[in-house]
Amino acid sequence: MSKVYNILVAGVGGQGNLVCGRALADASCAQGLRPVVGQIFGASQRGGSVYTHVRIADHDTGPLIPRGRTDLLLGLEPLETLRAAVDYAGPQTTVILSTMEVRTMATRCEEDRHPSGDEVVDALAAICAKVYAVDAGAALKTIGTARALNAYMLGALAALGTTPLPADNIKASLAEIIPLTGMNLAAFGAGAQDIMDVTPVGRNV
């Protein structure tokens, strides 16, 4: 078997996780690769953790990334990104992390138990090669919608260019799934721009 490129999208139900997975898979198909997408939907969409495994190879693989073997972790929410990293990240992993939190019901009551943004980034940096933390919250506030997080994060991923998928392919595939105009397009562009200004932290920087 030859090399598999593993992308893991981690977030909370309702963040557009499945759309990210679909866009990345379609972009892989567009360049003749054979993606396999593993995901869970159903009850988890009611506010639980949602992971999408996108495995890109020239052959069919199983739907789940083996422990520690994620190449790119697209983190839509800090706590869920950390949870995904514990199970699936390793020294080769690049992380793109949105710092915008979706607090759990419990931590709204017991504030001090929730890890801070810095704690999450530090913990990720200790496991992974490079961690790019992007302030999606600020960008989306400027744009005027919190519902374009997936477009913003895909824009960042496309611009970073560490995956085998060219930015244009990702953009074209996303445009097939959601209307990539107005605020969605602005978010995609903002993500692409913001990531360029981020200094990564991690084991390999």
Place this chain on the structure above:
Amino acid sequence: MVKSGLREKLMSGNEAIARGALEAGIGFCSSYPGTPSTEITTTLMKTATEHDIYVEWSVNEKVALEAAAGASWAGVPAICPMKSLGLNVAADFLLNLNLSGTGKGGLVVVVCDDPRGHSSSNEQDSRFYAEAAYLPLLEPATCQQAKDIIPYAFELSRKFEIPVIVRSTTRLSHSRAAVKVGNISKRKWSVTDGLPERLYNVPNPHLRHSDLLEKLEIISQEFEDSEWNSLDSRDSTNLLTVSTGICLRYVEEAIDLLDDNKVGSLGLVTTHPLPKKFLLKAMKDVDNVLFAEEIDPFVEDAIRSLSVNRPSGETPQFHGKRTGNVPAFGEMNTDILMEAIAGIQGVDYEPHDVETLAAVEKARDLLLARSLTFCAACTHRNVYWAIRKVRKKLKGNLVVAGDIGCYSLGIFYDESMNSMQAMGSGIGTACGLGQLGRFGFNSKVVAVAGDSTFFHACIPALVNARHKNADITFVILDNSTTAMTGFQSHPGSGTQAKNESHVSIEKVVNAIGADSVATGDAADIPSVVELLHKTVLKKGLHVIILASVCRLEEQKRVAGYDTEPEVYIDLEECSGEKCRICVDDFGCTAMSWDCEAGHPVILEHLCVRCGACVAVCPHGAIRQR
């Protein structure tokens, strides 16, 4: 790089099964939604008109299977997809139909199991139904196979005139991969005149059983050289893995990552009845066999019993769930199998270096559980809030027998729902609880069910409650859709498809004859508290039907909420940290807490301006303008 051909499409396992059904030339599909099986029927329903097939969401899985059998008896190929728990509901009929037969049309039951119970109330391996019903069972390993196997399953069903079970699991049903599609041919079947003979098993069911066992023996022979099963084994192989379903992919990757060329791989798709000779031959010269299957040791046990009384020297050492090499619960994955293979082969395997492992363990300590919760503005939250209020008024003496649906999340909401079992079990268990006053049980008994669940399994229990005068209040949360599984219609849905009729829950309840039937609005918390409190204090059988709203379904219909009056916090009135009732107790996800300022904040992008929280604040600090 393999170019994706024009005829290749990215499909989920469920979409592939639906495509397979179309290529098999089905004419009929009946089903009840249930994760992870739902998208099979959804996909067929979308193209029903184009392909001139009949597709229905039936009232429950038993009726779905009965309807599909009716079609098959009359010559129409029928598919019946369901989730694991659905097969429990349909099993009574299945274990009669197996003996009577399915006639000329062909009937394929697709059951999608949910290892780990991601979206299920239990963890259940449904393959035992194939054994219990003496029926053929096929377990595809990939999305491609999921499509290809359906036409074969129909062939088998027509040839032997019995149902054939195809089993998927969550990771196959919900994973997507490239699938090479075939042609959808012209209709090859026609409806028969009348029905086949002997669609009953009496007076000698044991003889029909004997006939079926004979068929099963012939099918076992047919499976011996089946191309569905695969074997990758060499002379040097000392460990043979035997995998079913998607576990084959995990095994292949585990062998590749461990780079151990002494491990062979047998992928078994025809898991009942077993191809005995094929298996015994494959195992003859290997020292060890490792089983990779989800969830129970189904094939493991069958192969172990096959090997009893075999000549010594021809039976390998078996490793699997019975020996503890792999867990006997939960999902299988590549890591579990890498560890098991490394253990048997006596090699070291560690997924992380020391430094990474330390960092991973440190990160793990920071993690917090994220429990499932009601959506922002979900009216189920309002109802459970009301239940908590009433329970408090009754000094805790109120029990709530719950049911299956989004409202099951009530168990995570201060356990405002006490029990959650099977579809319809809320009102069913309440039938018992409602008789216990005579023994001194002093809690008021409330049963809760949703609208789709009401039609699925609550009606017989409600009749029982009426007939036996159970002392209970039955609350029906009617949001007019099957919300949990993605908004499928049901008999009580507000809008009905052409050729389908509406069935009123209220009329059904009135016909059964509760002592009182009241309707209410779940969006209005104070009125629900009052109605519920007043009702539970009364003796007898009382029903409350609450008009409810699924916000996810609503958001598919309405453009936005900008025209509704905005919800805001009046900081003059808010008691801040001293109170926190709105965030800690009510907990709408559209509200958060500003830690520095010490007061709640409305999350504008999530708030639908329903105003339910206005009534929750004891200080009148939450307002709408």
